[in-house]
Amino acid sequence: MDNYISQYKEGYFSPLALMARLTEEVGELAREVNHYHGEKPKKASEKENTIEAELGDIIFVLTCFANSLDIDLSESFQIAINKIETRDKDRWTHKD
Template sequence: MERLQREVDRVIKSFGGYWEPFEMLGAVVEELGELSREMLKFEGIKKDEGNSRIEEELGDVLFALICIANYYNINLEKALDKTISKYSFRDKERWRSSTL
């Protein structure tokens, strides 16, 4: 993940630098909308003859999130490790069948 964060940083700096924080948040929201549209098409909820681009849109969401992490100097690998631990502890009983 650190390699990806460095690569995104290189690309963004080659474009002149990061957007303002709420502009980047807007980009995340926009990309999530595009991901949602592609998932609706894939699941047959929204009719479209084109090919699903879920992979591309997931990449776009991740890129936008990495931009925010880089702006705030957050190590995403460490952040995700903490989140995995949180969910592993907090929600360990949540996914068990209620019929057991």
């Protein structure tokens, strides 16, 4: 991602702009989920989008956000997994 962004003079957007963009993308994901799994079918005039595409957009923005703040997203994810594996280890019923 950094190689891609680094080829442009503008570089990464500011953290505030990235937060706004992430919010937009999550809203677009919510709309698609509602169309396919909720009670709001898509209008015939609406463009075709997919949940897969919206998730990809979110991953793109999250990666830009992390890189712009010099945060290792892999480390962030590992911290989250460790927290879930310790804090939530007995929260749900295990399968046999």
